[in-house]
Amino acid sequence: DYLTSTGKPYLTWSAVDGASKYQVYRAASKNGTYSKMSTTTSTTYTNTSAKAGFTYYYKVKALCSKTSYGNSAFSAVKSMTCDCARPVVKATALSGHKVKLTWAKVDGAKSYEVYRATSKNGTYTKVGTTTSTSCTNNSLKAGSTYYYKVKAVCSKTSYGNSAYSTIVSVKAR
Secondary structure (H helix, E strand, O other), rough: OOOOOOOEEEEEEOOOEEEEEEEEEEEEEOOOOOOOEEOOOOOOOEEOOOOOOOOEEEEEEEEEEOOOOOOOOOOOOEEEEEOOOOOOOEEEEEEOOEEEEEEOOOOOEEEEEEEEOOOOOOOOOOEEOOOEEEEEEOOOOOEEEEEEEEEEEEEOOOOOOOOOOOOOEEOOO
16 A cells, blocks of 8 residues: 555564564565665554655565574565655635635656645535646636645656645635
8 A cells, every 4th residue: 555645665464473563675676685664563564765656566474483493484575656645735715706725845756736626525626736836727707616636756757646735725715
């Protein structure tokens, strides 16, 4: 699985009886060279160093709590693609019936798609695509509230885009 907010691969596994720690390994291909990424007492791992638009392969080994006994075999290999992180959007009403949206640059994004609706749970329509980290929406009706969400489009077209940002609302003035 991956974390929707960050787009980073997120691994979970069941606790192994007798294990004191777990080692997580990663490779760039299923049969490639696996490097140890972490040793943890947890049964979860987030690969924060993964880059958006790339597929990684993971396997986990349980380390026995008794040093005189053997560790487990590796788990089955699990592949995951690192998607772009979800943008965090701020909306500001500008004079002249405009709304300005801003967000921080998302690692691995080539562009951003901006969607708008007139109610929070309404139908969202794409109002623009930009390579910038801001967008101004013009010709709005003064006094009306608009709802926006933004999606980062991954620079690698065969991989996943981000999840939509949290919806932000703003009243045009």
